[in-house]
Amino acid sequence: MNPLYRNDRAGEMPQSWYAASSDLPALRPALAGDVTADVCVIGAGYTGLSAAWHLARKGLDVVVLDAHRAGFGASGRNGGQVGSGYNASQQTLARKLGKDQAAALWALAEEAKDDVRQTCATHIPEARYRPGVAHGFYSASEARDYYGDADYLAETYGYDQIEKLTPDAMRDVVKSPLYQGGLLDMGAGHIHPLRYALGLARLAEDVGARLYDLSEVTGIAMGDPATVSTAKGRIKARHVIMAGNGYMPTINRKVAAKVMPINSFICATEPLGDRAAQVLARDIAVADSKFVVNYYRMSEDNRFLFGGRESYSLGYPTDISTALIQRMTNLFPQLKGVKVDYVWGGTLGITMTRLPAIQRVAPNVLSGAGFSGHGVALSGLAGKIMAEAVAGQASRFDTLAALKVPNFPGGPTCRAPLLTLAMTWYALRDRLGV
Structure with a gap:
């Protein structure tokens, strides 16, 4: 089934706290008839909107197509964490890629976070950027590994934003009895993700980009110019x-073979009022070391936003709430019985290496996807760097494109069964504490 409509109705935002707390614009018209442009962007999430904004600022004529609407997909549904680096440690990247390439990648990731901070401060204050992301872990052996990563960042890149937290210090901030220590990264942060996406759409339109909703791309005819087709226009x-x-249909096998869609789910409790301090003592976001990761933070009205990934199929489970709420109360027993007002899901893209898949699919066709849980910062950077490449400055694009991201075995056809096997295995490891 088409991933665009597997779990959603066309153009209808999920029943999320993000949608309920945002000023949603009216749906834009769908593309109709034949149109010409310098650049056609497929997808109105962080990557596409960032690319459109930067390209239109350079004076190019840009059209953005989305099968649903701006901010509809993962960009408007995620945990809102503006994390440091990649879904692989810098030590790992240095061993695999060499110190120079790892350093270049770190610099790009730092720029990605700074772009989000500055864009929120200057243009999208309603996204409410707040500093601080903690990482919790469950054993002394994990503590040694994560403390070593923090030391490496300080020694190698001069990154001094991370505080090591002992078990007691971690529990002073994050009121779960399960963590055996943590890291607090004040150079990372968190935002309201949907408001940020809507703000990027506004910025792109303000400088002349044309956005079309309800305009699913059905095919791309390669050439110069390329022809992008929808149901009602070209x-x-x-x-x-x-x-x-993760929402891209299989309209190009080079992209689909490297990027696997995976579902993630979030719930929002009722406003906790003063009880919020019994869960988090500071206005930070948190993620932990489970492979099937838990991630959470407080909303501006003191709802607890708790997310986790445990989906063994591409369609949503019939019952999202039960398992998600159980995960939440296992971590925070003090939340047992708290009313949950919203539950929603979304689809992100992961790769075999958990590194972004940035590709030149054809001489004039670029792709950015597979941000593997680090997309709030990295996807916008990818859009910015693809815009640079379109404008003739491809050196930074080439740095990201040089990352070796292999195809999933069997390509797009076998991604779903592999996902089921892998997620079942890693969820079992998490439960057993292996």
């Missing part, structure tokens, strides 16, 4: 940027 464009991530 765009002839000198360049195409594919930015659909």
